[in-house]
Amino acid sequence: xxxxxxxxxxxxxxxxxxxxxxxxxxxxxxxxxxxxxxxxxxxxxxxxxxxxxxxxxxxxxxxxxxxxxxxxxxxxxxxxxxxxxxxxxxxxxxxxxxxxxxxxxxxxxxxxxxxxxxxxxxxxxxxxxxxxxxxxxxxxxxxxxxxxxxxxxxxxxxxxxxxxxxxxxxxxxxxxxxxxxxxxxxxxxxxxxxxxxxxxxxxxxxxxxxxxxxxxxxxxxxxxxxxxxxxxxxxxxxxxxxxxxxxxxxxxxxxxxxxxxxxxxxxxxxxxxxxxxxxxxxxxxxxxxxxxxxxxxxxxxxxxxxxxxxxxxxxxxxxxxxxxxxxxxxxxxxxxxxxxxxxxxxxxxxxxxxxxxxxxxxxxxxxxxxxxxxxxxxxxxxxxxxxxxxxxxxxxxxxxxxxxxxxxxxxxxxxxxxxxxxxxxxxxxxxxxxxxxxxxxxxxxxxxxxxxxxxxxxxxxxxxxxxxxxxxxxxxxxxxxxxxxxxxxxxxxxxxxxxxxxx
Numbered sequence: 001x002x003x004x005x006x007x008x009x010x011x012x013x014x015x016x017x018x019x020x021x022x023x024x025x026x027x028x029x030x031x032x033x034x035x036x037x038x039x040x041x042x043x044x045x046x047x048x049x050x051x052x053x054x055x056x057x058x059x060x061x062x063x064x065x066x067x068x069x070x071x072x073x074x075x076x077x078x079x080x081x082x083x084x085x086x087x088x089x090x091x092x093x094x095x096x097x098x099x100x101x102x103x104x105x106x107x108x109x110x111x112x113x114x115x116x117x118x119x120x121x122x123x124x125x126x127x128x129x130x131x132x133x134x135x136x137x138x139x140x141x142x143x144x145x146x147x148x149x150x151x152x153x154x155x156x157x158x159x160x161x162x163x164x165x166x167x168x169x170x171x172x173x174x175x176x177x178x179x180x181x182x183x184x185x186x187x188x189x190x191x192x193x194x195x196x197x198x199x200x201x202x203x204x205x206x207x208x209x210x211x212x213x214x215x216x217x218x219x220x221x222x223x224x225x226x227x228x229x230x231x232x233x234x235x236x237x238x239x240x241x242x243x244x245x246x247x248x249x250x251x252x253x254x255x256x257x258x259x260x261x262x263x264x265x266x267x268x269x270x271x272x273x274x275x276x277x278x279x280x281x282x283x284x285x286x287x288x289x290x291x292x293x294x295x296x297x298x299x300x301x302x303x304x305x306x307x308x309x310x311x312x313x314x315x316x317x318x319x320x321x322x323x324x325x326x327x328x329x330x331x332x333x334x335x336x337x338x339x340x341x342x343x344x345x346x347x348x349x350x351x352x353x354x355x356x357x358x359x360x361x362x363x364x365x366x367x368x369x370x371x372x373x374x375x376x377x378x379x380x381x382x383x384x385x386x387x388x389x390x391x392x393x394x395x396x397x398x399x400x401x402x403x404x405x406x407x408x409x410x411x412x413x414x415x416x417x418x419x420x421x422x423x424x425x426x427x428x429x430x431x432x433x434x435x436x437x438x439x440x441x442x443x444x445x446x447x448x449x450x451x452x453x454x455x456x457x458x459x460x461x462x463x464x465x466x467x468x469x470x471x472x473x474x475x476x477x478x479x480x481x482x483x484x485x486x487x488x489x490x491x492x493x494x495x496x497x498x499x500x501x502x503x
Contacts (some may be wrong), residue, residue, distance in 0.1 A: 074310055080104040080290070090430040092312050097325060098426070099373050100307040103290035105266070105430035107238060114239050114288075115433050120148060121165045122209050126172045134486040135493060143171060166284055167469075167495055168212045171482060172489060176215025178477040179392060181217070181503075183279050184224045185476075186390060188275065195460050196388070199230035201278035203386070205267045205378075206285040207235040210246035216281075217257045232261040236267050268374060270381050277388045280376075287436040288396045290372035292328050292411070295320055295365040296347050298356065303332060304365065310426065316427040320365065331376045338450035339443055344369055346407045369407040370437060376447060383452040390461065393501040394469070399438045410437045441466045441499045448501065461503060469498040 078094045080103035088110040096104070106113045123145065132138040136319035146165075167175050187200050200220075207213055213235050217454070220228035237243040242263040268289075291410050304320040311317065323329055335342060346369040348356070356362050382389055400421040403409035412423040413431045426435055445466050452465065473491045483489040 008422075013170055030459075034153045034503050056089075060213070068217055069334075073296060080107070080471045083206060084108055086112075090310070090314075092310055092314060095307050095309045098293040098306040098308055098318070099290040099330075101430075102435055103374070103428060105428070105433065106288060106290070106435060108430065109240065112433040113434055115127075115241065116431055117345050122211065126174070129482045129484055129490065132484045134484050135488040137491055138484060138490060149407070165186065165393055166208060167498075168215070168283060170206065170209055173215040173218065174478055176212045176379060177219045178473060178491070179212065179281065179283070180216040180393065181221035181223075181478075182218065182472070182476045183281075184227060184356075185281070187227060191447065193460075196277040197376060198276045198278075199232060201234075201274070201276050202278045203234045203236060203274070203389075205236050205280065207237050207246055207262075210235065210249045212281070213246070213260065214249070219261065221255075221257070228364050228492075233257065234263055235260065236263045236265065236270075238264075238266040253418070260349055267381060268377050270385055271432060272385065274386050278386060280382060280386060280389045280393075282391070282393045282395075284356050284395055286372070286375040286378065286393070286439055287495040288434075289372065289378065289437075291375075291437055292325070292331075292372040292373045293318070293368050293406075293410075294323075294328070295368055296344070298348075298353050298362075298364055298366060301326075301347050302372055306368070314429075327373050327377060328371070330380075331371055331373050334376070334447060334450060337441070339446045340445060342446075344407065367405050367407065368409075372408075372437065372439065372444075375439070379444075379448050379451045383446075384452075387452075389452075389503075391452075391503045394472075394498055395439050396436075396497050397439055397499045398497045399436070401440070408438060410435050410442065422450075438497075440500075441501060448503070464501070464503045467500050467502065469495040469500070472500045 021437050047058045075095045078096050078100070080096070080100040083091060083104045084094075084107070087108070088103075088312075092356065107115070109115055123142075127138070127142075128137065132141065183200070183202065190196060202216070204213055204216075213233060217228070217231070217233055220231055235246060237246060243262050248260045294303045295306070296303050303323055305323045306318055306320055309317040309319065323332075323384060340426045346366045348366065349380065372396075379460055382391065399411050402411050403483060404424055404425060412428060412433050412435050413420050414423070415421070416429075423433065445464055449464050453461070470492050477491050479491060480491055
């Protein structure tokens with residue numbers, strides 16, 4: 001969870017929900033729309049929403065900015081991987097897919113957001129929740145710490161840095177312990193059922209400060225010494241800066257764990273088969289995985305892929321072309337096959353489309369839909385290289401202040417003058433903005449089953465589940481440790497906009 005709108009520390013936590021921001025903390029009963037699913041709308045609402053979308057789309061066209069650059073100058077087609085190798089500043093006179101633009105903005109090693117802007121809030125030690133009167137008292141205390149750190153950052157740096165939070169950090173070590181307890185129980189059950197006799201092998205993707213790794217290993221060493229003695233923990237981290245930080249923190253620990261290793265690479269580029277049974281842990285990872293953007297032809301419902309052009313003067317233009325990208329094609333095909341009842345909310349009902357064709361200034365394409373192509377690629381990697389894995393994945397299924405008039409749109413935000421400022425487009429200066437997405441967990445569940453659950457292993461491994469943060473905590477957390485004096489419990493009450501995918 002990261003900072004979001006000024007005046008609320010609770011944008012990514014509900015109750016507390018979701019990414020939070022500073023400086024003052026207040027609860028936002030974030031009941032924003034769920035990650036879009038074709039059947040979520042009540043009966044009779046499709047046409048109303050579609051006509052509203054028509055006027056929003058016309059207004060969007062009228063707001064499109066103009067550029068002074070010459071559009072006839074040839075532009076070079078690039079990818080995020082190419083930019084990472086060849087550019088130390090955001091490129092000009094180039095075109096790229098929307099996901100490459102977003103990925104480059106977030107992860108470019110020279111100018112990406114996670115390379116220069118983001119810092120993870122991490123208290124020196126876990127909170128003693130019993131000392132707080134209630135959740136509001138805890139929020140006030142933590143908010144003051146957050147403000148103090150942000151003020152120090154602004155005092156020592158001319159460029160403001162964005163400070164963001166994760167449940168792993170503010171609920172440590174108990175959040176990590178709950179994940180460890182789930183893994184240990186499932187591992188023991190698998191061994192008892194003779195599904196395998198392998199040692200416990202864990203792959204964590206995107207480890208942040210390394211706190212979750214330490215908390216999981218500490219729990220196993222203290223509570224499951226037999227399992228711990230044969231545990232192997234692998235942390236896969238794309239950011240060189242965070243990988244160095246994780247390694248430093250682990251080696252400087254008073255009781256370091258010998259059976260861990262840090263792997264500095266992207267999980268999306270993974271090519272090493274893991275034949276053993278293992279657990280893959282991904283906590284707040286897929287929300288920052290880049291999405292593609294598609295629109296559909298109103299008459300035929302054919303999908304078109306978005307391409308971003310960067311002009312010589314740094315202005316951006318989004319245009320659409322027939323789908324030629326293999327990953328977009330694979331995702332749409334798999335979605336159609338695995339989720340047969342899913343209908344993109346971007347495509348209006350046929351009756352509406354007929355009526356709309358008679359309207360003046362009617363756009364020839366639907367509103368945009370952000371599709372999780374990199375999250376889908378992550379699932380493909382799991383199916384191909386980790387065939388015997390179980391997954392423990394958590395992220396946001398709904399977020400406020402998303403880019404308007406689009407399906408499954410991201411939050412795009414930056415920090416200015418001490419406040420978090422949300423934006424209404426993803427076409428922003430690379431490196432200065434956090435871009436994060438809600439996840440349709442029910443759709444992800446269907447794609448995961450179709451991609452990772454082969455018939456030979458599906459029966460033995462059981463069902464793939466989606467549950468809320470509350471449900472996961474009630475099953476796995478040591479709740480008395482995170483209870484305030486009033487009985488309110490941040491482990492259960494916070495993060496109402498989070499869900500888990502478990503296999």
